[in-house]
Amino acid sequence: MAGSTNKTVHDIFQSMEYGPAATSSTATAQAWLEHHSRSLGLFIDGKFVRPADRQSRSLADSKGGHVCSTVCAVEDDVSQCASSAVNGHKAWVNLSCHQRAKVLLRLVSVLGQHGPCVSELCELCDAACSPSTLVRLLQYYSSWAQLRDTLITNWTPLGVVAVVVSDDCSLYSLMIKVLPALAMGNAVIVVPGLSTAPPALLLAQLFVAAGLPPGALNVLTGSDLSLGAKVAQNSSISYVTYSGNKQDGVMLCKATAGMGVSVSVSPYIGARCPFIIFESADIDSAVDAVIETAFKKKREVLWVLCVQESVQDSVVARLRLRMVGMKCVGLHSDGDRVLVDAAVQDAQQQGATLVQSCAAPPSGAQYPPTVLCGAAPSSPFVVSPSPGPLLPLMTFRSNTEAVTLGNHSPHGQAASIWTEDLTLALETAKSLSVGSVWVNSHSVSDPCLPVSGHKDSGTCTDGGQEGLYQFLRPSSSSPPLPRSSPVSLNYSKFGTAASPAIIPDDSDSASAPKPYLQFVGGKACKSVSGCSVAVQSPGGGSVLAYCPDGDRKDVRNAVEAAVKVQPGWMKKSPSARAQSLYSLAKGLEAKRRDLCGSISVQTGLSSDEVDEEVELSIARLNDWAAYCDKVQGGTPPLPQSGCALSLPEALGVVGVVLPDKNPLLAMVTLLGAAIGNGNAVIMVPSQKYPLPALAFIQVLQASDLPAGLVNVITGSRDQLTVALANHSVIKAIWYWGSAEGCQYLQHTCTSPLKVLRLSCQKKDGGKEWNQSHPSLLEEMWRNAVQWKSVWIPTA
Template identity: 60%
Template sequence: MADSRTRKVRDIFDSMESGPTSSGRPAAQAWLQSHSGSLGLFIDGSSVCPSDRQTASALDSSGESVCSALCAVDEDVSACVSSSAGGFKAWAALSCHRRAQVLRRLAAAVQKHSQCVSEVCDLFQPPSSPAALVRLVQYHAGWAQLRDLSIPDWSPRGVVAVVVSDDASVYCMWLKVLPALAMGNSVVLVSGPQMAPPSLLLAELCAEAGLPAGALNVLSGSDVSLAGKVVASTGISFLTYCGNKQDGEALCRQTAGWCVPVALSTSPGSVCPVIIFESADIDSALDSVMEAAFKKNREYQWVLYVQESVLDGAIARLKVRMAGMKAVPLLCEADRALVDEAVQEAHRQGATLIQPCPPAPSGALYPPTVLSGVAPSCQAVVSPAPGPILPLMSFRGSGEGITLANHSPFVQAASVWTEDLTLSLESVKSLCAGTVWLNSLAVMDPSLSLSGLKEVGNCTDGGREGLYQFLRPSASPPLRCFRPSQVDYATFGAPSPMVAFVPGGSDSSSPARVYQHLVGGRQSKAESGCSKAVRSAGGALLAHCPDGGPKDVRNAVEAAIKVQPSWARSPSARVQSLYSLAGSLEKKSRELAASVQTQTGVSLEEAEQEVELSVSRLCEWAARCDKERGGVQSLPQSGSSYSTAEPIGVVGVVLPDSKPLLSLVSLLGAAVAMGNAAIMMPSEKNPLPALEFIQVLLAADLPGGVVSIITGARDQLTKALANHSVIQAIWYWGSKEGCQFLQSSSPLRRLWLHPEEQENGERWTRPDASLLEEMWRQAVVWKSLWIPTA
């Protein structure tokens, strides 16, 4: 073999070994040396490096210390948030054109320093291509230019906290920061020591591009407690996080009670199932899988599903392709123990190992490994270890393949390989993943929306849809921050002692009506057999309503699960059902107006106006059932991308005290119009209009189980909703203690929280398009489909 210094291209081609590479990372080393190997903070447009701060080491993939990063303290947090408040005023005051100019200059700066950006990304995290980052900046520069034209009646939230854990990618971090800036917010970027260098580099590039001082500040710390201190500074309007699930849940518990909306993207370690049907081009599919799993994209953990009829041929082709492959580096040496444990567990459960060479006893290198015949319950399938491991399973029919692919709760993206158009579209619709690639793998573009489902997160990043998390309706005032309360989560929502009814203790001359709630399309008493007295503002007994509990919620969820898939499949049927519901409501308008007047004490004229507006609101939702379903995205690659809005599934709604009928109809319409099933919890104070509305539901042609209405103690029903794993979203109007409980106990759900201290009823009567669009966006998740054409 020729010496490496004199090897020819032909020698490299014949041996299939890696060619010579340049030693070191000169641009990254020069940038680190300019900071004397000790990175500070970035506050108010410049780097600051106080001498009395503790430091944490930033390690490269081999575990060696490359530089140190400062750990911010309370004083730094206070200065940072104060600077961000001023930066928001300056940045938001600029025109859309001026903000877009700054972002375009940022794209030019990234191109100018592409070598440094690339080397810093490679040094600390999985590679992020400078070209991909430039495309990301340019895309959001366009949205900064078009914000007021394309997204009218929406305003920036204010100061946004972006928190990234050390195992997040640089691309994911930029996908949070750039849309926040493009929409006119200022950003406080909070990172761990590993992400401190790329975070500080981004801030310096933004300053070079002309971003106003304070519009982007960077703090670094040793753990997520720093992010909690940032939220506790009471200047933060929104918190978004990308990183591992454990730190994300800890952050939610730490920030619960401040009434700051939180969006989580727990993408590191997420699973990508690859389904190869017998009608696929097997060779192309296997080539792409091996490239992605063993060489190219290591952000996802890949799981391969092959149809049984072509399994033997696929395994034979894999063995041929893997022969002669060499061990590949892990992201860090600490991952070696996880990889060894995953492989040993799969082997014990009967999996066959396919490796080109045996692994070394230790070290950060591991050979590409296929685990053939692994069990569906194996940890390597449910939550694969971070390494060149490819679990392989077989399936018989298409339905079984989709079921196996949806088995893991950590699926963020999926890939389907088939030449059968009908099968591909059916598979795409059935897969529970935010992004689906058809006959392709790992296609990324900022115009593609990435929605988190199940354990992957509760927010949508990318595309037009990802912008709305950084905006609020202009007609809706920003939420005020509260300090956390002392909430005993163990006793929150505990059943209250039953109060016995004493015979002869009530007024027999005007017997109170006894209502039933609606569960699974039928009226029924509470499973507990208990009722609650409903009284007027003056204390007069009006009625008895069921005192529902966890068993009633479980019954409602079981009914919703059965009917929701068929309800979601037919938009035209939903249109007719909601128009039928509006007609039924109009026929009973007199009875409902009387109920609203009796319960709330408003005038009859005002009650009639609420009923009339409720009818109009239902007609609005009926008209939107088959509208606004997404569209085609323009991509720089050859191919087509489709973004579609899909229902969340089962939504739990805890209703406010104000406007008891109109709020019920508005939220019910938003949920079911998009194909969801809704479990409604009426106001504990004013439940009678909702109970009267049950007769309207029964007279309409909605399938039983699409809507359930359960009355009872609000905290007890809220806890029952939070404890049910099937409920994917909770819309809550109630106490700040209830908001705090939900943020702490259900961090990965899609929570839409409204403390009752900030609820005045104007939201429901104001005819503002952005408020209705906000409800609509809370009722959907987004799925992107990529179809190559060449």
């Protein structure tokens, strides 16, 4: 028969060859670039602007050809852009929800007309994002724009938001930030990376064509990420959010420390993710997915293959068969080739064997797809994978060992699990400390699912309703950080000042100030140093008591106790945690007189004010107990076959530095929000008013909370803040204190990343803790959880 081949169906399935790739044309994108003379300006106030005397930056395609150049913005451009964004925000936020939704939906039809141009430009710039993906994002967030005031009541937009991405970031990662910010009524200043700049500028032009008010979306391009810090420095900016690689994210956090602007980061580029194949998996499908995700797709994350020992030989044999004939993969530079050669040599010296598609060329910026079999979890090429098509392969025996291997990484971006056993898949997914888990699939995303960066992979949540709250604040609250200029701060000396010396007096033992103990690991104890600090009366004239002067060793002991008990507490049912909080409220009621006395003596408030604070504290604990089983995720509808789970999870160990105002009420408010969601806490009471927190230890001792779940350490606020910031296990810090303390935390809590909730205490006391507005409690509750999505395909 004409055109027939000698290959049988069996041969085809054994080789699983791909058909020839379709040829692509970029004529429309080239025409758009030529229209702008291949020199793209800034997009400010609804139009392209090309200021004179500006440096430019050139963008090349994958073959080294010139695509275009972009302008490098300077301070004057940032000021002009911020002023335009303020005006654009006023026009945009004054529209009704329906009007904002119409603008976003209108862009769908505009994309229908100009989709080829967007798609081709993304291909030219290597900033992958298909028009269909953009349409899905627009449809999803336009519906949230329509329903904002209906489903998210008592929340208000932040104002002007800066979205910053690194040079190696995709357009999708940019738009998953931009569109929800716009949908909630904010104006946005985009600071794109080099590859995302042309598509971002094109989309900004299309947004204005769809009816977006001028200034509501601006695009500033620059020479490097320092432009993001310059934008954040402008007093009009309310929030900065970043996506990209870890190095640039750390630099941005340090550069913006002390500016009084909140910064969240999603450093997913280069994250190490486990690809786990169990013996119950469809091995052929799993191997095919390994080839596609590790060697054929653009690698924004670095995969590590984990295979159950019983099927290792079968997996390796199929990998050898599937890799035959695969061509070398291009590297970014000759320097990457040096790193790849070094990693391969190191792997071979440690006993790893290579599975390669072909022989490696002697030199040049390319390398064949390579599997490094026999890798150990501690090997350098596993811990810090090099760029290029290298895939380490490790083995495991049991399900528990698979989870241990999967969590053996500072990153918590994603994982792919392959098994036909649904129970095993769900148990493994819940045990992995990652934001996304794909079951029998990989690299799938949809904006309906909230995803948080676990561990060192981010400090915010993107997607779903949960991802909208980073662009909102409760209507009844003011911004927690006042805009300011960074102070001159010696970070190595912060928190090292010695505590005031205690001088013996001549008072008799009957009238001597009472010594208090702190609470660590379920026991009342002295500080490790054995030192104490004096607690002054409200007027500062006399000593009321002595409390322990805690330090980093006390924090270390508290963290060790918290780590032991927190996983078991997190696994308790929400109703069991609620019962413990109800019991804690009853214990507080039983100790009402003692607590009233400590608040009165410490703060000098009237008896009515003291009674009100204690009563509100009891009510607040009951509120948190009632909340425990109310935020439990769900199964959002997907636009494709299959189902997905959205799961809230505890952060882990949370450090809390308490405010001076309402010392008891603030303590139980933050304590209830944290432990109600399954976290363990290390609390640092107000340095000025520590006695109410120390008196509350009696309530904790009489409660049924596990020993080590709640720890209370007194002493110097700055010294203990430094200890919390530098402990790698602590996931989040909630801080009420000085501007210097806020700046120190923003600068320091970058390696590993910590979720920061900072509030600069004002002279008038700041936050009104006696408010019980639903949005304020909801904000605290949401601050205590991170989100995980689990994808389960059905076809």
